[in-house]
Amino acid sequence: MSYNVEFYQKENGEVPVKVFLESLPVKLGAKTLREIELLKKHGFDLKEPHTKPIKGKVNKGIYELRIKFSTDICRVFYFVYSGSTFILLHGFVKKTIKTPAGEIDRARKYKEDYERRCNSEQ
Numbered sequence: 001m002s003y004n005v006e007f008y009q010k011e012n013g014e015v016p017v018k019v020f021l022e023s024l025p026v027k028l029g030a031k032t033l034r035e036i037e038l039l040k041k042h043g044f045d046l047k048e049p050h051t052k053p054i055k056g057k058v059n060k061g062i063y064e065l066r067i068k069f070s071t072d073i074c075r076v077f078y079f080v081y082s083g084s085t086f087i088l089l090h091g092f093v094k095k096t097i098k099t100p101a102g103e104i105d106r107a108r109k110y111k112e113d114y115e116r117r118c119n120s121e122q
Contacts, residue, residue: 002035003043004085007038015103016019016090016110017076024074024093032076032091039078040066046104054104062089064099075099077107088113101115 002030016074021029039046054062054077065088076091089110092103 001043001084003040005040005088006081006085008087008089008112008114010110015090020076020091025072028067028069028072028074032065032067032074033065035065036076036088043086044080054099054107056104059104059108062104062111073102077103077110079111080112081114081118087111089114 004076007015009015018066021032025033035050036049049066051065054064061079063078065077065078067074073094074091075091075094076114078086079089081087089107090103092100
């Protein structure tokens with residue numbers, strides 16, 4: 001089964017994951033795209049070390065796609081929308097052991113914005 005993968009788009013038209021991918025060095029960008037393709041192909045069957053849910057009640061439903069290439073580590077946050085569609089929210093290069101709270105907050109705000117706008121269109 002193949003899943004749908006979509007990039008979250010802000011109201012101003014900016015696509016955070018696209019901006020993130022364009023900022024990466026070529027090989028790390030290629031590895032990140034490969035992980036996105038794995039998510040598209042395997043969906044819910046893709047487990048650690050590739051994906052992991054974000055802890056905390058307020059972060060319910062948000063996951064991280066975990067990318068490691070050489071000494072570089074990055075994350076792409078996503079959530080599941082309408083069964084088989086994964087919405088990629090934003091990504092960042094990880095420089096600390098613990099994921100910064102601000103990055104998780106941004107993912108949560110993007111998720112809430114996406115859901116609010118989709119619900120208002122219906």
